[in-house]
Amino acid sequence: MNILTNQIEYAVGDATHHAYLAFDDEITGPRPGVAVVHEWWGINDYIRRRAHMLAELGYTALAIDMFAGQTASNPEEAMGLMNGVLGDMETGTAALKAGYDLLLNQPGVDRDRTAAIGYCFGGAMVLHMARIGLPLSAVASFHGALGSFHTADPGSIKAKILVCHGGADAMVSMDDLEAFKQEMNAAQADYEVLVLDGAMHGFTSPEADENGAKYGIPVGYQKQADEKSWEALQALFQRVF
Numbered sequence: 001m002n003i004l005t006n007q008i009e010y011a012v013g014d015a016t017h018h019a020y021l022a023f024d025d026e027i028t029g030p031r032p033g034v035a036v037v038h039e040w041w042g043i044n045d046y047i048r049r050r051a052h053m054l055a056e057l058g059y060t061a062l063a064i065d066m067f068a069g070q071t072a073s074n075p076e077e078a079m080g081l082m083n084g085v086l087g088d089m090e091t092g093t094a095a096l097k098a099g100y101d102l103l104l105n106q107p108g109v110d111r112d113r114t115a116a117i118g119y120c121f122g123g124a125m126v127l128h129m130a131r132i133g134l135p136l137s138a139v140a141s142f143h144g145a146l147g148s149f150h151t152a153d154p155g156s157i158k159a160k161i162l163v164c165h166g167g168a169d170a171m172v173s174m175d176d177l178e179a180f181k182q183e184m185n186a187a188q189a190d191y192e193v194l195v196l197d198g199a200m201h202g203f204t205s206p207e208a209d210e211n212g213a214k215y216g217i218p219v220g221y222q223k224q225a226d227e228k229s230w231e232a233l234q235a236l237f238q239r240v241f
Helices: 045-056 075-086 089-104 121-131 174-186 208-215 223-240
Strands: 003-012 015-024 031-037 060-064 109-119 138-142 160-166 191-196
Touching: 003 045, 003 089, 015 045, 015 089, 031 045, 031 089, 031 121, 045 060, 045 109, 060 089, 075 089, 075 121, 089 109, 089 121, 109 121, 109 223, 121 138, 121 160, 138 223, 160 174, 160 223, 174 191, 191 223
Parallel strands: 031 060, 031 109, 109 138, 138 160, 160 191
Antiparallel strands: 003 015, 015 060
């Protein structure tokens, strides 16, 4: 195994974005490509680690950039960056499509076997990718927001969907999850929901405990939930790829 990484600049409108690529250089032939969408902090060490983990599984991983190279150092900055996207989802959708196209154009990526995974804000973004019908094999959201920016027509969602949700999430409620299920049923989507008992928002991120204590926000890491959700992701990929 020889994991190579690279930062790639690409344009979204007039803005320059910075993706992070990771892949195993020793794998020959086509392989699935997986887009990774970051939390409200932007592309940081945590997201780069996830891309590296996907590369270790044999995929080409591309962390796509929703904030035009910006990262946040505190929740106020993060909220501003996130709301900048959520308040202009036309541009946000263009950024997602540009990142997806960049993934498709990476050497060795099998264009018929692609997926997108996202964390928190990124979970909402990859679910949007599924809702608008991008031809992804699978989409997975980890402690992501579940509200919709687009109502999918019945049968239009092509990706199989996995939602990993913390049972103790104080930022995305069980009512939100129930509304999501009803929406997916109406759209005739192929989806799976994994509720992780006792897990808080941010349960996959080891940095969540420190951030929760430092900033007084209801997030926290749970090792069991992190591992169980990652296993569920790998099982999904084995089915669709």
